[in-house]
Amino acid sequence: MEMTNRSQHYPSILHVEFGSLSDYMEENETNSTTGERDSLDCLQIRIPQELFLALGLISLVENILVVLAIIKNRNLHSPMYYFICCLAVSDMLVSVSNVVETIFMLLNDHGLMDVHPGMLRHLDNIIDMMICSSVVSSLSFLCTIAADRYITIFYALRYHSIMTTQRAVTIIVVVWLASITSSILFIVYHTDNAVIVCLVTFFCTTLVFNAVLYLHMFILAHVHSRRIVAFHKSRRQSTSMKGAMTLTILLGVFIICWGPFFLHLILILTCPTSPFCNCFFRNFNLFLILIICNSLIxxxxxxxRSQELRKTLQELVLCSWCLGA
Structure with a gap:
């Protein structure tokens, strides 16, 4: 049984078996944006497939532009922007999986494609693996960026010897290998509740790690800045704090957009048959929209937050517009 069921023809993201939830998710189609109440007096928000497709395409274009901008501008060739580039790639995984799945659904709904069930299962496995990889890699890179900002603020004079390009590349490779490996294991053992426990535990652990790191940064940064009297070093301190603030905003948006999804997982473990929880489950498509919005935001x-990146993005958009004209 799939966790989500964006149409009655296709399984969807993170297909985990939940037994008794099938009766409640079977009718979770997305053919209108109106809210409906069922026999349990649950308000169910129905979302059209076209909205999933539109948001997915916009998010995909945005994140591709971010990656191209970082590659193009040599001033952005630093560990922090390498990590941000990887975070954009993680967001792209969500966008690509959403666009591919939605296109298959729309083609099937309009009678333009008749796909063999076996092919659907393989497609579902690939989509689920991409989503799992995106979750793990996004959280990992948020932690990595937080650690990078921490080193920049408190070990400014040793930053370039601590966070070398070689070490940054090694961290990136390790994170992606761990993300892909864990996503494969999640798909192979998707019938085990341990998968959900691992995801929720990882989510909570990374949030605590980031919260402790940011709290320490913002409490002690002011004290630390007093010890740096040279103008160029003070400027570096200000830039570092701006970077920390940017990542704080990113983390806050991530929590808001992914929070309902992880709450969904927690409720599946704690109250899968409760009427209240079942009402919550029926709006899973709304949580998917929030996840896509995170990739878009x-x-x-x-x-x-970055003038250099903003300038490069403007140049890319203008070049694309001129070539198109």
């Missing part, structure tokens, strides 16, 4: 945060 992140590039806007990069552009707003």
């Amino acid at each position: 992140d590039p806007l945060i990069y552009a707003y």
Whole structure:
């Protein structure tokens, strides 16, 4: 049984078996945006497939532009922007999986495609693996960026010897290998509740790690800045704190957008048959929209908080417009 059922023809993201939930999710189609109440007096928000497709495409274009901007501008070739680039790639995984799945659904709904069930299962496995990889890699890179900002603020004079390009690349490779490996294991053992426990535990652990790191940064940064009297070093301190603030915003948006999804997982473990929980489960498509919105909002945060990145993005958009004209 799939966790989500965005149409009655296709399984969806993170297909985990939940037994008794099938009766409640079977009718969770997305053919209108109106809210409906069922026999349990549950308000169910129905979302059209076209909205999933539109948001997915916009998010995909935005994150591709971020990656291209970081590659193009040599001033952005630093460990922090390498990590931000990887975070954009993680968001792209969500966008690509959403676009592919939605296109298959729309083609099937309009009678333009008749796909063999076996192929659907393989497609579902690939989509689920991409989503799992995105979750793990996004959380990991948020932690990595937080650690990078921490080193920049409290070990400013030793930063370039601590966070070398070689070490940054090694961290990136390790994170992606761990993300892909864990996503494969999650798909193979998707019938085991341990998968959900691992995801929720990882989510909570990374949040605590980031919260402790940011709290320490913001409490002690002011004290630390008093010890740095040279103008260029003070400027570096200000830039570092701006980077820390940017990542704080990113983390806050991530919690808001992914929080309902992880709450869904927690409720599956704690109250799968409760009427209240079942009402919550029926709006899972709304939580998927929030996840896609996270991938859409992140590039806007990069552009707003970084003048250098914003300038490069503007150049890319203008070049694309001129070539198109």
